[in-house]
Amino acid sequence: MLSRSDELRLPLRWLAILRERTKVPLAATSGVQTAEAVVEAILAGADVAMLASALLANGPDHLARVERDLRRWLEEREYESVAQMKGSLSQHRSPDPEAFERASYLRTLRSLKPFLRS
Numbered sequence: 001m002l003s004r005s006d007e008l009r010l011p012l013r014w015l016a017i018l019r020e021r022t023k024v025p026l027a028a029t030s031g032v033q034t035a036e037a038v039v040e041a042i043l044a045g046a047d048v049a050m051l052a053s054a055l056l057a058n059g060p061d062h063l064a065r066v067e068r069d070l071r072r073w074l075e076e077r078e079y080e081s082v083a084q085m086k087g088s089l090s091q092h093r094s095p096d097p098e099a100f101e102r103a104s105y106l107r108t109l110r111s112l113k114p115f116l117r118s
């Protein structure tokens with residue numbers, strides 16, 4: 001089964017929490033379908049965003065679209081590199097890390113609601 005974009009919320013939460021707590025590279029591996037999702041993953045703290053499901057569903061030309069849109073996003077916001085943006089929305093860089101974790105947890109719970117049975 002291929003991943004879906006609505007599966008990205010939980011990985012983003014953990015990427016943001018783990019970014020400054022570990023020295024190992026972090027990968028976003030579920031729900032990355034678009035350049036916007038790649039941006040979210042990198043801002044949260046991912047070193048790499050894996051698009052296997054998106055490529056299987058949309059073909060290899062999809063990668064060129066994602067790259068083009070990512071380059072446009074970086075240029076519009078005057079980033080010089082992906083490394084410059086990496087982890088800038090991580091929990092560690094939050095002005096209130098505890099509030100960040102609580103809010104992230106609540107958003108994650110809300111995103112899981114469609115998957116929970118009554």
